[in-house]
Amino acid sequence: MQLAKEVKYLIHKEVLLEWRSKYTINGVLLYVVSTIFTCYLSFVSLGDKLTWNALFWIIMLFASINGVSKSFLQETKGQQLYSYVLASPAAVLISKTVYNILLMLVLTTIALGFYTLVFDSFTPPDLLLYYVAVVLGSISFSTVFTMVSAIASKAGNGGMLMAILSFPIIIPVLILLIKLAKNAVDGLPWENSYDEIAMLLVVNVLMVATSLLLFPYLWRD
Amino acid sequence: MHKTWWKILGSVLVIYTAIAGLLLGVPRLPILNETIRNLYFHVPMWFAMIVLFSISVFYSVKSLSTKSEIDDIKAVESVNAGIVFGLLGLVTGAIWAKFTWGQFWSFDPKQNFAAISILLYFAYLILRNAIDEEQKRAKISAIYNIFAFPMMVVLLFVLPRLKDSLHPGNGGNPGFNSYDLDSRMRMVFYPACLGWILIGYWVYTIRFRIRSIENKQQHN
DSSP, X not given: OHHHHHHHHHHHHHHHXXXXXXXXXXXXXXXHHHHHHHHHHHHTTOOOHHHHHHHHHHHHHHHHHHHHHHHHHSSOHHHHHHHHHHSOHHHHHHHHHHHHHHHHHHXXXXXXXXXXXXXXXXXXXXXXXXXXXXXXXXXXXXXXXXXXXXXXXXXXXXXXXXXXXXXXXXXXXXXXXXXXXXXXXXXXXXXXXXXXXXXXXXXXXXXXXXXXXXXXXXHOO | OTTTHHHHHHHHHHHHHHHHHHHSOOOOOTTTGGGGGGHHHHHHHHHHHHHHHHHHHHHHHXXXXXXXXXXXXXXXXXXXXXXXXXXXXXHHHHHHHHHHTSSSOOOOHHHHHHHHHHHHHHXXXXXXXXXXXXXXXXXXXXXXXXXXXXXXXXXXXXXXXXXXXXXXXXXXXXXXXXXXXXXXXXHHHHHHHHHHHHHHHHHHHHHHHHHHHHHHHXXX
């Protein structure tokens, strides 16, 4: 019960901080929109829907690395120490992960809307399944990148390490996501996608479980 | 003698498989022909790699609780030895693919995922280089190692089964099991796996000893 209270409070703190400055959400949003627009200008002659699908996920990947990596890298040592004194490490990790999931959900939803607006003919026939893929993508990006950004921030020298450490871990997830989204673009019946959805959920549970086990060792200096 | 028997066993088994693998009879199958002998040299590399990486995770977990430097060195040296076996597995696979699939790298899921899982361990080594302080390095790299291990398992054993692959054993291609009828191949394959695992473990123990002597010299 104590944990749930701490988590609730910490999430509230994160949202409040973000609401006051609106730096991360606006920054990443502008990043996504300008990337999509750049891609539109360079790739508009490509007529292939599958290329656009892959492109969407690559844009999402880089946007979420930028958005999520803020969670630990941005905080000063003093701030981190303060939250560890007040709350248990598990609560800190869970609250950051949940907050990142919320952030990514808002972000990817807006990005998907803008993407379908710009690439007019891209709109997948099975929009609901595509949105499921987007939701699962936001969750998996958040769970993996939150832990990796905690590792990278402890190692110092954040930016480059973040990319090196997270890419090999996220590639399998990305492959599953692109496959799932491709099913939606092709308009296949849902039965064909259950494998991927189940696999993504399993990977997420695995990642959250290992993160929760390992994080208590990580935060102490 | 009681400590060296497994080294002798490993060497004898590897020498035996090198000779018997090239000379003993194999079933004659279309396309594969004599390249089927690659089974004795390619597959054991992955077994040895998995064993070494598992040793590494074991010592990473141990070093988190004991905080001992020895466990940390054991973890990193088994990764070092395991990466060599992984690269050898990729190379032997690529050479085999040249003769059966037509290209060294044909963007087969198995090849790609194996390459990505090796990238994971290169990332682990780079993470170690990025941190100067020894205890901090031991702790953070152990955490990354444990975090990455389940992903490697997913990459090597789960994902390839979801995709179509040219690799034997995947996508309707005959795997090793269908050759099981031929007991001649088993006679070489199982000793080869055991032999290479033992040799891999031996390489790791030697590397560990070199590293701990270097450490001692530095502290003196």
